[in-house]
Amino acid sequence: MRGGGMSPAEGPLANPRVRFAPSPTGKLHLGSARTALFNWLVARGSGGSLVLRLEDTDPERSSEEFERDIIDSLHWMGLEWDEGPDVGGAHGPYRQSERSDIYRENAERLLAEGKAYRCYCTPGELEARRKSVVSSGRAWRYDRRCLGLEAAERERLESEGAPSTVRFLVPEGSVTVEDMLRGEVVVDAGEIDDFIIVRSDGSAGFHLAVVVDDITMEITHVIRGDDHLTNAVRHVLLFGALGATAPKFLHHSLLMGPDGAKLSKRHGSTSVSDYREKGYLPVALTNYLALLSWSPGDDREIFTLGELVSEFGIAGVSASKAIFDFDKLNWLNRQHMKKLSSGELTDMVAPFLEREGRAELLALPREKLELAVESVRNGMETLTDAVGPTDIYVRPAGSIDDKAGAELDKSDVLDEALGLCIEALRSAGGSDREAAEGIVESLRAAAKERGWGAKKVLWPFRLAVTGLTVGPDLVYLIMFWGADGCAERIEATRRTLEARDG
RNA sequence: GGCGCAUUCGUCUAGCCAGGUUCAGGACGCCGCCCUCUCAAGGCGGUAACACGGGUUCAAAUCCCGUAUGCGCCA
Numbered sequence: 001m002r003g004g005g006m007s008p009a010e011g012p013l014a015n016p017r018v019r020f021a022p023s024p025t026g027k028l029h030l031g032s033a034r035t036a037l038f039n040w041l042v043a044r045g046s047g048g049s050l051v052l053r054l055e056d057t058d059p060e061r062s063s064e065e066f067e068r069d070i071i072d073s074l075h076w077m078g079l080e081w082d083e084g085p086d087v088g089g090a091h092g093p094y095r096q097s098e099r100s101d102i103y104r105e106n107a108e109r110l111l112a113e114g115k116a117y118r119c120y121c122t123p124g125e126l127e128a129r130r131k132s133v134v135s136s137g138r139a140w141r142y143d144r145r146c147l148g149l150e151a152a153e154r155e156r157l158e159s160e161g162a163p164s165t166v167r168f169l170v171p172e173g174s175v176t177v178e179d180m181l182r183g184e185v186v187v188d189a190g191e192i193d194d195f196i197i198v199r200s201d202g203s204a205g206f207h208l209a210v211v212v213d214d215i216t217m218e219i220t221h222v223i224r225g226d227d228h229l230t231n232a233v234r235h236v237l238l239f240g241a242l243g244a245t246a247p248k249f250l251h252h253s254l255l256m257g258p259d260g261a262k263l264s265k266r267h268g269s270t271s272v273s274d275y276r277e278k279g280y281l282p283v284a285l286t287n288y289l290a291l292l293s294w295s296p297g298d299d300r301e302i303f304t305l306g307e308l309v310s311e312f313g314i315a316g317v318s319a320s321k322a323i324f325d326f327d328k329l330n331w332l333n334r335q336h337m338k339k340l341s342s343g344e345l346t347d348m349v350a351p352f353l354e355r356e357g358r359a360e361l362l363a364l365p366r367e368k369l370e371l372a373v374e375s376v377r378n379g380m381e382t383l384t385d386a387v388g389p390t391d392i393y394v395r396p397a398g399s400i401d402d403k404a405g406a407e408l409d410k411s412d413v414l415d416e417a418l419g420l421c422i423e424a425l426r427s428a429g430g431s432d433r434e435a436a437e438g439i440v441e442s443l444r445a446a447a448k449e450r451g452w453g454a455k456k457v458l459w460p461f462r463l464a465v466t467g468l469t470v471g472p473d474l475v476y477l478i479m480f481w482g483a484d485g486c487a488e489r490i491e492a493t494r495r496t497l498e499a500r501d502g
Numbered sequence: 503g504g505c506g507c508a509u510u511c512g513u514c515u516a517g518c519c520a521g522g523u524u525c526a527g528g529a530c531g532c533c534g535c536c537c538u539c540u541c542a543a544g545g546c547g548g549u550a551a552c553a554c555g556g557g558u559u560c561a562a563a564u565c566c567c568g569u570a571u572g573c574g575c576c577a
Contacts, residue, residue, distance in 0.1 A: 130577070139577085140504095182508090185507080191505055191576085193576080226507065229574075230505070230575040231575065231576095233506085233575095258513080260573085261573090262574090292515095295515055297516075299529075301528085319508065321573065324513095325530065327530055328514065328529080334543090379541065453539095454539065455538090459539045461539070470541045471540070472540095
């Protein structure tokens with residue numbers, strides 16, 4: 001591990017309760033997915049619990065559609081939780097929109113104990129005062145004008161129905177955030193102004209809601225993005241004011257785009273569901289997300305979700321930023337696809353064939369379909385990559401594309417070469433691997449006998465059987481169509497050529 | 503602007519906490535070679551980094567201080 005948090009207290013966590021708290025204001029973002037993964041790994045790796053909490057206090061931007069996407073995406077990744085809006089639990093409700101009473105009670109308690117106060121300053125007044133302070137070259141912090149309000153003045157404002165917010169009275173002294181990654185982060189409370197904990201419409205502010213939720217949900221470890229590190233200072237203050245012990249924190253680094261800026265839409269696809277649709281394996285995505293900012297300490301890089309659970313540890317987490325590298329994700333996806341059997345791969349590819357309207361392929365007998373998919377697998381980076389290349393198997397016999405036609409014309413021994421191919425195919429027959437390999441070998445031998453390179457025969461073979469210049473290994477072509485089928489296709493190509501020439 | 507966090511190859515990182523075994527290891531990418539019926543895959547090899555400046559020490563990527571840069575939060 002690098003950085004300032006060189007030696008924070010380590011050791012296994014004892015039955016931690018952690019939470020993942022997304023706002024359903026968009027599809028599950030890769031950065032959020034990484035946070036969810038970290039929380040899940042910590043919970044599953046130490047016998048703890050994971051709580052899913054939806055921070056849906058912004059009705060304008062929150063939607064059920066996004067809530068659905070978040071839950072579906074998490075499930076797709078293989079993550080589940082012990083408590084949440086969909087599964088219930090003893091600490092609910094798990095939607096912030098359903099918890100306003102709890103926030104109100106806590107705000108009133110802080111008010112009653114003098115740890116918070118009502119503020120009647122309007123946004124316009126605040127802005128004017130802020131401007132004048134800033135223009136005089138000083139740092140603006142709320143000036144506590146309403147803290148010293150006379151009782152009579154307050155009553156007048158109340159009776160006039162003046163809208164008010166509730167501000168937290170930040171105490172003097174220094175505040176310490178215990179971060180498992182960065183060590184102790186100490187900040188002078190004087191740097192923090194009396195932040196708003198209840199908005200003028202009566203709804204809870206972000207800080208109050210988070211802290212009240214974390215207390216009532218008995219969260220022991222808060223694992224979230226670095227962007228909340230300075231917010232944690234406010235949270236520690238609030239935990240104290242509410243008579244609770246602050247949880248341990250872990251603020252992991254943020255996910256950046258290739259240009260170093262926070263990963264966003266302009267870098268391309270940023271939601272988990274986008275990657276799902278592009279044909280990435282969930283295990284590759286979780287593996288990659290874990291690898292950004294985490295290392296097992298040795299050279300291993302390929303991990304299944306289960307392996308991550310047993311290997312993951314806070315000690316292996318890095319504190320510095322992580323740039324999302326699409327190339328490496330692609331590579332990892334390839335590595336995980338390699339581990340799949342033909343059957344498993346075919347099962348995963350099938351939905352994409354369906355989505356792209358490849359009915360003819362899907363109508364193939366299962367073993368043919370598997371063979372088709374197997375034959376193109378090493379050219380695949382994602383599941384969708386099976387779609388185009390497998391079309392070769394439903395091309396009508398005798399059709400020749402321009403490039404293939406030009407290549408056939410280049411051969412000075414075309415007729416003889418194709419004759420050899422047909423002869424070898426007809427005499428050998430069969431369609432299993434052994435037969436197919438035998439045919440290819442015999443053609444190599446035949447070429448050699450004539451003092452030719454193998455290419456003189458095998459290249460026309462490919463061109464004539466498929467009508468294309470690129471495609472799977474010849475052995476697969478023979479296995480798919482069978483030796484006789486290939487012979488027929490070559491004959492069909494010959495007829496096409498004759499018709500064309502004349 | 504104030505405060506906070508971060509800083510090892512282009513990218514992700516190992517090494518740093520317990521300074522010497524490292525003119526810094528792995529992976530992706532890129533380049534080359536091999537293999538080869540095509541495209542790939544695969545094998546082999548190569549490219550490339552301790553942000554900068556001080557200090558401590560016999561010795562610093564590793565400890566301390568400062569600067570710079572990036573990012574974040576508050577406004």
